[in-house]
Amino acid sequence: SLIVKAISRLGPVARTGGVRGPHGVRSEGAFLSPLLALLLLLLLNWLHPHPKALKCYKTDSEASNLTLEGCSPDKISCVLHFRIDKSTGARHRGLSNCWNLNDKCGIADCLYTPHSRIEDHGSCCCRTDGCNLMENLRLVTSPPTATTMPSKGGSSQGNRNSTSKSSSNDSGSEGGLFAKGGSDQAASVLLFSLAPVLAICVTVVLGFFLYTRHRERRKSRSESVGLASYPVDNHPFPVGHLSSHIRLKERLATGKFGCVYIGEDAETDQRVAVKVFPPQERGSWLVEQELYSLPEMSHPNILCFIGADQCGQGPDLRLWLVTEYHPLGSAHDYLAGHTVSWIQLLDLAESLSRGLAFLHESSSEKPAIAHRDIKSRNVLIRSDLSCCIADLGLAKKFFQGESIGDVHPQVGTRRYMSPEVLEGAMSFYKDSFLRVDVYSLGLVLWEMLTRCTDAYGAEGVPAYRLPFEAETGSSNPSLSQMQAAVVIERRRPEFPAECQSHQGLSYLRETICCCWDHVPEARLTAACVAERCKALRRLxxxxxxxxxxxxxxxxxxxxxxxxxxxxxxxxxxxxxxxxxxxxxxxxxxxxxxxxxx
Incomplete structure (x- = not known):
């Protein structure tokens, strides 16, 4: 009840419920009003710090022994009763004690105001340790006030009545808001004692509130990202109006995040690739859109981004991601139907490595990016038989000085997962994510090497097979099968026998083995792989x-x-x-x- 009484004196701020918004929901004022009340309490505690216990001289009932003792928290002044000799005017010490009123009391001087009706005794009060001594007695000649000092023989009830009257009438007393009587003083002391606890509560609640607001605003910004937020230079279509210019034609592929179509501009008949996401994959759509639109993201071995758009509404909403169209398709499709020469193999290997090295590099404008799903289906073949990396839906960017954040480590395609990803023992550092990409790069390079005509003798090039298809006996191995083959048995895909005698293929084989090394720290970087492939061009x-x-x-x-x-x-x-x-x-x-x- 004391706490409620004290808070009620803070005014309407503590009781305000805030302003209701347009939908009948309380706005931020409803949440901030209690916080403002608590902050005001802390301010009052700072302005009126918790006083230390006052020490006053006390006497026994006979006024014979005088001792300096501490007062209880509700006693905030010292009082001295004295007797006046009418014949001589001399003053003699009487009872001394602590008192619960500080109105009109001196600080170091024990102030005494003569009363016209009381001539044989008087009282004075003061507010410093040990001030209620006869040598500190000072006479005040101002007119009498409503405050009456407790008399030596007065009853305790009379003292309480006079105290209550003084407290209620003198609104300008030095006690302030909480110093208006015994109950008010108790409330003040209790609130001052609770101030540290209130400070901690305010800090925790305010911090949680600010964190929640920050997350809501970030989510709101990400969900309301307009296409104009990602300006793309040199694209043939106006950003934000692509769906009105492009007609979807043939479906090329269906993946985990959506379908890829051949699109055709209605005016120029130019062909593009349109990746269509359903509404539930909006996060992947935003991730790819953001990464493709980063500064300095243009590279010949990264799929060229044209723009993005939204088509339809409600359940019919479709999210478009428009890129260049490459008729030769993915590396998986191309290798399944074609063989390559030694020169073509080097073209494919070097361009793929350079594209991945570019993603992994960071600059003042561009962060390092881990693809996290390198596989032959996510590598497109250009008309000059060079590669470009596509599908950044699972990619993770690493800005310098920022934490990695909440990232699920076991993502991607099981067949291309590195040993540390398969067994869930991956370190959450930037280099760890980049080394996982290099492991997958080694498997894609193996796919390319096994389709090289120089790697086989007179028997010719065998049919195309995916990595670990022979080792696991399955075209779609399970996670447990991959863990057994890669982590426990430490198996890797087999190379053609001719790689041992062919000097160039032997060196490329060694490079691939360094990419998929079981120890992540022993793997090459993508840039080193690209340089090795470049050096092989001389031979x-x-x-x-x-x-x-x-x-x-x-x-x-x-x-x-x-x-x-x-x-x-x-x-x-x-x-x-x-x-x-x-x-x-x-x-x-x-x-x-x-x-x-």
């Missing part, structure tokens, strides 16, 4: 030619009869030795380039 023509000539000579020798074969063996050995020497000489610049990297 492929001569090395491949020598390998082809060697295979042709071996086939010719095998077709001859046994005696003839015996006679030709020394010559074949000489040819092979010369070929190996030439290959070693050709690889010397490559080894020097590797040392430089």
């Amino acid at each position: 492929p023509v001569s090395v491949a030619a020598e390998e082809a000539r060697r295979r042709q000579q071996e086939e010719q020798l095998a077709d001859q009869q046994a005696p003839a074969v015996d006679l030709q063996l020394p010559q074949a050995a000489v040819i092979n030795e010369a070929s190996a020497a030439a290959s070693a000489e050709e690889l010397r610049p490559l080894r020097e380039a590797e040392d430089a990297v």
Whole structure:
């Protein structure tokens, strides 16, 4: 009841319920009013700090012994009763004690106001430790006030009545808001004692309120992101009006986040790729839109972003992401139907590595980006047989100095998950996410290598297979199958036998093995892989030619009869030795380039 009484004196601020909004919901004032009341209490506590216990001289009932003792919290002044000798006017000390009133009391001086009706005794009061002594007695000649000092022989009831009267009439007393009587003083003391607890509560509640408001505003901004927030230079269609210019034609693919269509501009007949997201995948749509629109995001080996749009309303809402269209399709589709030469293999490998290295790099404007779903289906083949990386729906950007935040580590395609992702032992650092991408890069490079004609002999290139399809015996392995093969057995896809004898393929095989190393810290960076592929470009023509000539000579020798074969063996050995020497000489610049990297 004391707390309620004290808060009620704070005025209507503590009782205000706030202003109702247009929908009948209380606005922020409803939440802030109690906070303002608590803050006002803290301010009052600062202006009126909790006083220390006052010490006054006290006497026994006979006024014989005088001792300095502490007062109770509700006693805020010292009182001295004295007797006046009418004949001589001398004053003699009487009872001394603590008192619960400070109106018209002195500070160090014990002030006494003579009363016309009381001539033989008087009282004075003061407010400092040990001030109620006869030597501190001072006479006040101002007119009498409604406040009466307690008399030596007066009853306790009379004292209480005079105290109550003084408290109620003197609104300008020094006690302030909480110093108007014993009950008010008790409320003040209680509130001052609760001030630290109230301060902690205010801090926690206010912090939670600000955090909640911050999250709501961020969510509101992200959900109301207009397409004009992501200006894209040099795109052929006005941002925000793409759906009125583009007609959807053939469906190309269906994925986890949506469908990809061939789109055609109604005026220019230019073809584009349109990725259509359902409303529930709005988060992925916003992520891709934001990443594609980052400053300095343009790169020849990253899919070119044209714009984004919303089509329809309500349950029919569709979210568009418009990019360049590449007729050759994904690396998965292209490799399944085509083989590649050694030169084409290097084109694919280097361009893919450079695209991933660009994502991983950071600059003053562009953050480092981990793709988190590198696979052959998310790599598109351009008309010049170079690669560009697509599908940034699971990507994570890393701004310098910012925390990683809430990120689920086990995302992506199971077949391409690294050992640390499969067993849930991934470290939450930027480099850890980038190394996961490099592991997946190694598997895609393996897919490309296994479709190279130089990697096989006369039997020809076998049918296209996905990574771990032979090791797990499944075209869609489960998580437990991948954990058993990759984490427990530490298996990796097998290379063609010809990679051992082909100098260039052997070196590329070594690079791939460094990409999918079981220890994340031992893996190469994407930039290093790109430099290795670039260094291999100096060798492929001569090395491949020598390998082809060697295979042709071996086939010719095998077709001859046994005696003839015996006679030709020394010559074949000489040819092979010369070929190996030439290959070693050709690889010397490559080894020097590797040392430089």
